[in-house]
Amino acid sequence: MIDLRSDTLTQPTQRMREAIYEATVGDDVYGEDPTINRLEELAADMLGKENALFVTSGTQGNQLAVLSYCSPGDEIIVESESHIFFYEGAAISALAGVQPRTINGIKGEMNPSDVRNAIRSQDIHFPDTSLICIENTHNRSGGSIVSSDNMRAIYKIAQQASIPVHIDGARLFNAAVASDKQVQEYTQYCDSVQVCLSKGLGSPVGSLIAGNKEFIKRARKWRKRLGGGMRQAGFLAASGIISLTEMVERLSEDHEKASRLADAIEDIGGLSLLNRPDTNIVIVNIEETKKSNEEFLNDLKKEGVLAVSFGEGLIRLTTHYDVSSQDIDQAITALKRII
Numbered sequence: 071m072i073d074l075r076s077d078t079l080t081q082p083t084q085r086m087r088e089a090i091y092e093a094t095v096g097d098d099v100y101g102e103d104p105t106i107n108r109l110e111e112l113a114a115d116m117l118g119k120e121n122a123l124f125v126t127s128g129t130q131g132n133q134l135a136v137l138s139y140c141s142p143g144d145e146i147i148v149e150s151e152s153h154i155f156f157y158e159g160a161a162i163s164a165l166a167g168v169q170p171r172t173i174n175g176i177k178g179e180m181n182p183s184d185v186r187n188a189i190r191s192q193d194i195h196f197p198d199t200s201l202i203c204i205e206n207t208h209n210r211s212g213g214s215i216v217s218s219d220n221m222r223a224i225y226k227i228a229q230q231a232s233i234p235v236h237i238d239g240a241r242l243f244n245a246a247v248a249s250d251k252q253v254q255e256y257t258q259y260c261d262s263v264q265v266c267l268s269k270g271l272g273s274p275v276g277s278l279i280a281g282n283k284e285f286i287k288r289a290r291k292w293r294k295r296l297g298g299g300m301r302q303a304g305f306l307a308a309s310g311i312i313s314l315t316e317m318v319e320r321l322s323e324d325h326e327k328a329s330r331l332a333d334a335i336e337d338i339g340g341l342s343l344l345n346r347p348d349t350n351i352v353i354v355n356i357e358e359t360k361k362s363n364e365e366f367l368n369d370l371k372k373e374g375v376l377a378v379s380f381g382e383g384l385i386r387l388t389t390h391y392d393v394s395s396q397d398i399d400q401a402i403t404a405l406k407r408i409i
């Protein structure tokens with residue numbers, strides 16, 4: 071099977087398995103796991119923040135940011151198709167007790183003046199706006215890159231209003247590599263950031279959040295409250311170190327594969343692209359084929375290719391390092407055959 075459902079499906083590399091086997095570990099709740107400490111220092115350094123924290127998942131990282139910055143009854147500004155709003159089971163409301171104010175973006179980019187207008191003024195009727203979230207790359211727009219110009223403009227507005235900005239950067243390294251920029255080009259325009267180790271970077275488990283000392287201190291406490299205080303988790307961190315030091319630059323290979331897949335799809339009658347992919351996600355509009363998503367995905371599966379439904383008439387194909395160049399050729403053949 072050629073599995074294009076998600077870049078979370080990657081298996082740990084040989085180097086990761088070796089690093090996990092050899093890791094020196096301790097009790098991280100006591101702050102005594104040297105491998106966790108090394109990963110957190112490395113991440114803070116790469117992301118240009120004072121401190122970092124290893125967390126169980128991207129969702130937990132995002133939620134820790136909301137919990138650390140907000141109080142129940144607050145409002146947070148999010149893009150209307152963002153992961154935090156769309157895919158986290160309303161955790162912002164269930165856990166932090168905040169309500170979302172959604173803004174429709176274009177390929178994930180919110181118009182800065184829409185953000186400015188959404189910030190609440192002081193009024194007894196209103197909730198307080200306590201956080202602005204930006205997702206980069208933007209998953210539901212097909213891994214599109216939110217430009218550093220857009221981020222700078224939003225960050226400036228946020229600073230004027232004394233509201234923190236959090237980046238859901240599950241795939242921020244994809245944005246940096248695809249735009250040939252340092253990741254700090256993006257993280258300079260936020261107060262906190264979450265990056266996933268278990269997507270294109272290939273680790274089996276984990277994400278990191280980074281921000282200033284005070285933020286990480288609060289987030290660490292929230293992580294403990296949520297049951298995310300792990301003990302000899304250095305085994306996971308050992309893999310995370312490989313992700314950050316050896317798996318970032320190679321993301322360009324995934325982008326190249328997605329681009330080649332997209333080129334071919336544009337030439338197949340009946341299929342069209344939601345957007346040209348900026349990174350490793352290809353969203354295909356299948357409406358003209360008159361097949362339901364389920365039928366289309368089943369037909370594709372019979373040809374040995376797995377993809378996922380991404381809303382009415384849309385399917386998502388994601389490239390990652392366990393998909394070879396030959397696999398892409400085969401996936402293209404499969405798509406042609408089922409049309």
Ligand SMILES: *Cc1c(COP(=O)(O)O)cnc(C)c1O
Pocket residue numbers: 126127128129130132153154205207208209238240241266268277
């Ligand atoms: C995958 C993803 C997350 C959540 O990560 P998990 O580790 O699956 O919880 C958050 N934001 C975005 C944009 C994602 O793509």
